[in-house]
Amino acid sequence: MLTYISKRTAGTIGVIFIVSMLTFACMHMIPGGPFDAISLEKQQLVPENIKRGLNEKYGLDAPVWKQYFLFVKNAVLLDFGYSITYPNRTVVSIFRDHWGYSLQLGVLTFLFSVIVGVGLGIIAAINPNSIFDYLGTGVSIFCLVIPGFVFAILLQVIFSVWLGWLPTGGWNGPKYWIMPVLANSLAPILILQRYTRTSMTDAMQANFVRTARAKGVSKTRIILIHVFKNALTPLLTVGGPLAAGLIVGSFFIESIFRIPGIGSYFVLAIGARDYPLIMATTLLWTVIISIAYLLTELLYAWADPRVTLVKEL
Amino acid sequence: MSETLLEVENLHAQFSLENECVPAVNGVSFSISKGEVLGIVGESGSGKSVTALSLLQLIDPPGEIIAGKAMFYGEDAPVDLLQISSKELQKIAGSRISMIFQDAMASLNPVLTVGFQIAETLRVHRGLSRKAAKEKTVYLLERVGIANAAQRSRNYPHEFSGGMRQRVLIAMAIACRPELLIADEPTTALDVTIQAQILHLLREFTRDFGMSIILISHDLGVIAQLADQVAVMYAGRIVESGPVDLIFHNPQHPYTQALAASIPRLHEYPKRLVTIDGSPPRAGTDDFGRCSFYPRCSQRIDICAEKRPRLTQILPKQFASCWVAQQGAFADG
Amino acid sequence: MAETVLEIRDLTKSFASRPGMLGRPKVKNIAVDNVSFAVSSAETLGIVGESGCGKSTLALTIMRLYEPDAGKIYFDGNDITRLNMRELKPVRRNMQLIFQDPLAAFDPRLRVDQIIGEPLEIHGVGTLRSNRDYAASLLRKVGLYAEDMHRLPSEFSGGQQQRIGIARALALKPRLLICDEPVSALDVSVQAQILNLLRDLQDELGFSYIFISHNIAITAFMSNRIGVMYLGKLVEIGETESIIRNPLHPYTEELLAAIPDPDPSYRDNNICSSSAPAELEGLSTGCVFRMRCPIAQEICAAEEPPLRTVHSGHQTACHFA
16 A cells, blocks of 8 residues: 555656646747736836846746756755746745635535535435436536636625625635635536436446345435445546645636635736746646545545556556 | 245236336236245246346336235235335345345445445344344355355455355345245356355255245256246246146146257257247237247147137146147146 | 367466555466367367356467467468468468357447458458358358348347357358357257257358357257366366266366256255365466365375376376376
């Protein structure tokens, strides 16, 4: 087991390296540098000599491979330098200040989506073609059709503007959580509900359910113990990456509800050619996804004893 | 004269598909006594499995039981298995009537240990504590011939071979000493030496605690070795029934005769095997009110194409649904 | 004197399998272990054995669908063991396979005439029109109708599907047909039809069969000679009647005794032990059957018994035969 984890960790480190190299390369390949972006923003051309000076300051005049090595050297010590867009702040401090909010939003969304999505899925599977099944399908279609941000604005209009029950934005307590979490959960609920329903239905058709019934086991016990554990594996496959995607923040939801999360930093950094920020956010994403996959695999092996953690090399 | 344990009367089951109702069991009646092994022989489409599943209300939509009674006598008050509520049935299934199926791997839950699954029967029906159930489980595994029982009870189904898995199923089925075991093709997927051991095991249990068995198989050899009474099914009906030696030595229905004649025997070396033309009819094939075996029968006469024969007594202990048999054609065997 | 169509010598095929967790050494599973026999023209050699004995792997290895690890395959006297794919192609015309599950052996999108015509196409035989006529005649030969040519295999019953499989196998007029459990998936009443068909075709066309089955009675009906396999080894081989009436190897005896006799007058009550055999790991020395053998002695653990002739044509691998 430990050998397995260490092998996978070594693999992850390799992946991180490759991703960082590719990102670095792509980053420098897209036309324009950070100061051209600022020019656009400020609607005036940055004079050439100032540009040259700035480039020198940020080490952007050196050849790309040299820049990369410098980057790696510093990154290992978790020093990602200063953001170009926010010159007074180090990348690390940006993360420290803002990731917490995204994390909270993500975790709450995940918990809510699991309870609602998986719950609706189980109910739909137990009562096929009933009102509950249609309810579940209805909710899913709703989630599919309405984009998260449209729903977010809708919620704001109804509950903040018309009814005045909930605040329009910010993140200062449970009342502030309700609408953002709801809006952010649309896609996850859709995915979890459909997957749960399908995998439960599949598991319920299995022959061992017939055996359990022939043994006189009650329906409740069959669903909860026999069927659900079998339905778990497909859910884990989908749940891991889902969770990973949620904790890196959501640009739209955070913007609409003015949550000081890290989502906007992810998205705007690329447009702004903020190289240090781009590298850091990409690497964070990579690490989180890799950990999510590793955890999923370990949970897999726990949930389904037929799966063995064999690494085919 | 042994007492009747189960009496099935006029069982009808069908499957409602999109435009049609496909009858799978067309009026099946039989009975089984205490300590007796009833062998049900049939090929695909004969309705033998559906009959068995009906007894424990395991037929799900689009299938349904549309008529019939299955009176279960035995230690408690008689009940009609087809009518009782699912709660009542849950008390009987697994404790007084058990069932084992053909594919042991698919019949066991892959994510639960074998010990858990066997203990479950004991805990649900006998209310045993976890510890007591565990001990009994180990005893049961040993009883069905699994070595290292204590250790193996912690294994999962995929860690056993085919024959061992079938033993596990049997252990689970006999855990509460049922009065009746329904075995649907229990050895079909197994090697012949393993099959012999499993049949031996079943015979042991019948002897040791008087368990009755409904044994369903398409293998005449298995039936011949284990059954006391035999019922032959074809196209959803019983076409012949009687004691095993009479059925095999003097069959009264052309289907039974042809079936027995078409299997290669070990010490005979014919040039060709006797065959029955055509294939067994798929469930629900319309027989137009005539004998369902008519298209394939080598002995048929005119009336066979007009009226369906009913299961009638042909000889003192044998019943068959055949016009030709009723005329005494096969009386001497 | 009948000629030898196929001869295999010391044919071996093994698979590396890694059980369970990391770190354990690879376990070699020797599926076919030094098997040798010969098949003459117009003869049927039956191979019986239980699951895991390697009979299906043997069939696929003979056809070079698996590459043998060791040993030789001679077809019509020519060594085909190491031929490359191009050289093997003309040989393949003469060796065909019939499978247990006929439907699974067909491309579900192809019609019957395309299925039968495919081998002809691959080997560049005949024209489109002549092949269509030929396919129709093959269908008739196996007991189907020429009109069935335009239907999909899924529209037929199991027995009919197997007939289509047989027609396909016959298309190139092979000299050897390997049948891997050809009737096991069929209803009992249909099995007899297919077995009769196989025998009739052999009488008419004169090819040889290797007939693989776990059902000894069926194999005895079909075969002139029978070979018995256990855990990859050929433990006994001889004329059918000799094997059935006078089995020499303890495993063959056990197999024969285990067959349930379709005659209730012969009910054996205590022929076998009811306990499951201990799980076997790959045995490295001695006789492969010794863990289950009722007459095993010390020599059985020390020395592997060679396949030797006991009386004419009847060979067995046992120290005490």
